[in-house]
Amino acid sequence: MRWPKRHIQxxxxxxxxxxLRTLPNIIGWDIxxxxxxxxxxxxxxxVLENIAETNTRMVDLIDTMLNISRIExxxxxxxxxxIDIRTVIKEELSQFQPVITQKKIRVATTYPQGxxxxxxxxxxxxxxxxxxSNAVKYTPEGGRLSIKVASAKKGxxxxxxxxxxxxxxxxxxxxxxxxxxxxxxxxxxxxxxxxLYLVKLLxxxxxxxxxxxxxxxxxxxxxxxxxxxGPRRKLGATKLTIAEKIxxxxxxxxxxxxNK
Amino acid sequence: MATKQTILIxxxxxxxxxVLGDILRDAGYQVLEAANGREGVDTAVKNRPDLILLDLLxxxxxxxxxxxxxxxxxxxKKVPVMILTNLSxxxxxxxxxxVEERPVCYLIKSSWxxxxxxxxxxxxxxxxxxxxx
Numbered sequence: 001m002r003w004p005k006r007h008i009q010x011x012x013x014x015x016x017x018x019x020l021r022t023l024p025n026i027i028g029w030d031i032x033x034x035x036x037x038x039x040x041x042x043x044x045x046x047v048l049e050n051i052a053e054t055n056t057r058m059v060d061l062i063d064t065m066l067n068i069s070r071i072e073x074x075x076x077x078x079x080x081x082x083i084d085i086r087t088v089i090k091e092e093l094s095q096f097q098p099v100i101t102q103k104k105i106r107v108a109t110t111y112p113q114g115x116x117x118x119x120x121x122x123x124x125x126x127x128x129x130x131x132x133s134n135a136v137k138y139t140p141e142g143g144r145l146s147i148k149v150a151s152a153k154k155g156x157x158x159x160x161x162x163x164x165x166x167x168x169x170x171x172x173x174x175x176x177x178x179x180x181x182x183x184x185x186x187x188x189x190x191x192x193x194x195x196l197y198l199v200k201l202l203x204x205x206x207x208x209x210x211x212x213x214x215x216x217x218x219x220x221x222x223x224x225x226x227x228x229x230g231p232r233r234k235l236g237a238t239k240l241t242i243a244e245k246i247x248x249x250x251x252x253x254x255x256x257x258x259n260k
Numbered sequence: 261m262a263t264k265q266t267i268l269i270x271x272x273x274x275x276x277x278x279v280l281g282d283i284l285r286d287a288g289y290q291v292l293e294a295a296n297g298r299e300g301v302d303t304a305v306k307n308r309p310d311l312i313l314l315d316l317l318x319x320x321x322x323x324x325x326x327x328x329x330x331x332x333x334x335x336x337k338k339v340p341v342m343i344l345t346n347l348s349x350x351x352x353x354x355x356x357x358x359v360e361e362r363p364v365c366y367l368i369k370s371s372w373x374x375x376x377x378x379x380x381x382x383x384x385x386x387x388x389x390x391x392x393x
Contacts, residue, residue, distance in 0.1 A: 018317055021346040025370040026275040032374050033279045036286075059370050 020062045028055045057190060064194045067126065071201050078120045078205065078234040085115040085124070085149055085156060085226075092128045093147070096136050103141045110148040115156060119230035123202045130195040131160045131222050137189055138164035138220070155208075155228050161221035165189075167214040175212065176200040184216060206230050264290040265385055268309040270300030270326065271344070272318040276369070280313070283374045284381065297326030305333055311385055313377075314363075316345040327361045340364050340388055342380070344372075 031052045035045065070076040093107070100107060135145050143163040150157050167175060167182045174180050179193035203210045207227050214220035267289045271277040274295070281291045292307055294300040298321040304312060312330075316323035323343065330336035343358065343366040358366070364384055367377065 015317070018346045021368075021370040022273060022276075025346060026273060026279075028370070029276060029279045029374050033282060036283075036375075 017062075017066055020066075021059060024055050024058050024062075028052060028059075031055065053190070057192070061192050061194075064192060064198055068194060068198055068201070071198075071205065076205075076234075078123070078231045080118050080120055080230055080233055082116055082118055083121045083124070085117065085158065086111045088121060088124055089128055089147060089149070089158070092125060092132055095129075096132055099136050100145070103136070103139070103143070105136065105139055105142070106144050108144070108146040110146075110150075112149060112151050112156075115149055117156060117226060117228045117230065119206050119226060123206055124226075127199050127202050127206075127224065128158075128160075130199045131224075134191075134195060135160055135162035135164065135220075137191070138162060138185060140164065143219075152225060155226050157223055157225050159221060159223045161219060163219040166216040166218050166220055167212075168216050172212075172214065176210075264288060265311070266290045266292060266307065266309040267381065268292045268294065268300065268304055268307070268312045270294045270297065270303075270312060270318070270323065271315045272296055273315075280374055280377070283378055287378045287382070289381075297321030297323055297329075300326050301329050301336075304330060304339065305336060308335055309339070310388075311381060312339060312341045313344050313381075314341050316343060316347055316358075324358060324361075327358065327363065331361050340384060342367060342384065344369050344377070346370050 031048055034040075035048055035052070040048070067076075089109070089111075093109075099105075132145075132147075139145060139162045144161075145163075146159075146161045148157075148159040148161075150159070165182070165184055168184055171180070171182055176196050176199075178197045180196060181191060181193045185191070200210060203224055203226075207230055209225045210222065212220060212222045267284055269277050269281055269284075269291060271280070271293075272295050277293050277295070281293055284291045292303055292309060294303045296318045300312070300314065300323075301321070303309075314323045314327060318326075321329075323345070327341060330339065330341070341361075341363045343363045345366065346369050365380070367380070
């Protein structure tokens with residue numbers, strides 16, 4: 001029996017992602033094992049820590065590039081289902097908790113009663129991960145982070161605001177372009193310049209909108225609007241890669257009927 | 261002296277298997293290793309470890325088939341198994357096929373530091389400890 005082309009592509013992409021992740025995984029664990037040993041000079045330890053951090057960035061970059069490539073080529077599949085935005089945000093936020101605690105960032109969250117909408121949860125997760133990652137990364141120690149979900153006409157808005165470095169005004173028009181790096185962070189905070197480009201692509205796939213306000217040295221606020229009834233099901237070759245630590249629950253088998 | 265708890269690592273990447281084995285031994289566990297699903301099932305049934313860390317994509321026999329086979333064994337149907345994979349978190353078909361085999365959790369290896377995996381192992385084994393009368 002010949003496999004349909006879509007299945008072959010599915011397997012190939014899945015295996016490629018697996019292999020691309022496994023190699024930095026080995027490097028990461030080896031470095032971690034070394035760092036547990038005694039006897040390194042401070043300089044040796046710093047070098048090892050740099051390698052470990054670069055390795056983590058490599059995994060992030062692999063995931064981001066795979067996702068962008070799937071979206072740009074148009075092979076990504078979309079699976080709408082009824083989801084609770086609050087649950088998604090809480091789960092994603094918990095992944096950043098160690099850094100939030102370490103940097104003593106104060107977090108405030110606001111949710112309305114019932115935040116259900118029909119959308120693709122993996123897209124939403126990647127969007128929230130990227131926005132939270134930026135907010136946490138660019139907010140200095142003791143700063144603030146707020147996440148506010150609100151009802152809007154035929155949808156919800158999600159507003160993620162930080163008290164971080166902000167984006168220089170003259171660069172505002174370039175924020176969602178590929179390889180964008182703000183002048184005031186390049187060289188001090190690491191990043192691959194693809195996160196917001198990916199976020200913009202994903203939001204438009206979900207039939208949503210995104211805008212931001214930002215003031216240098218005061219912080220940035222990104223607001224996403226997502227419609228109650230998002231994208232239709234699209235059978236593509238691959239799904240998005242999500243950088244999650246634990247798969248907490250299996251994905252839904254089918255799209256529930258819409259709530260009246 | 262209390263008997264050491266035993267953990268079986270079923271992982272085809274020798275580099276990952278050995279370094280994770282070292283850390284778990286340092287944490288006080290007895291560690292067994294297997295390089296594919298078939299070896300894993302044989303080692304598990306013979307040695308009856310307290311916990312199995314199971315990779316999914318492996319040669320000879322993958323983790324999915326290995327777990328299905330284990331669950332058919334009288335002892336193996338109850339042994340706690342943690343899936344450690346680098347497959348995408350939403351590889352729907354595979355994950356759905358694993359649900360019935362009741363793994364404790366699925367961890368994406370590249371997102372985990374080993375010390376956190378050791379903590380997860382400790383928590384899992386503590387939760388499973390029989391309550392003293």
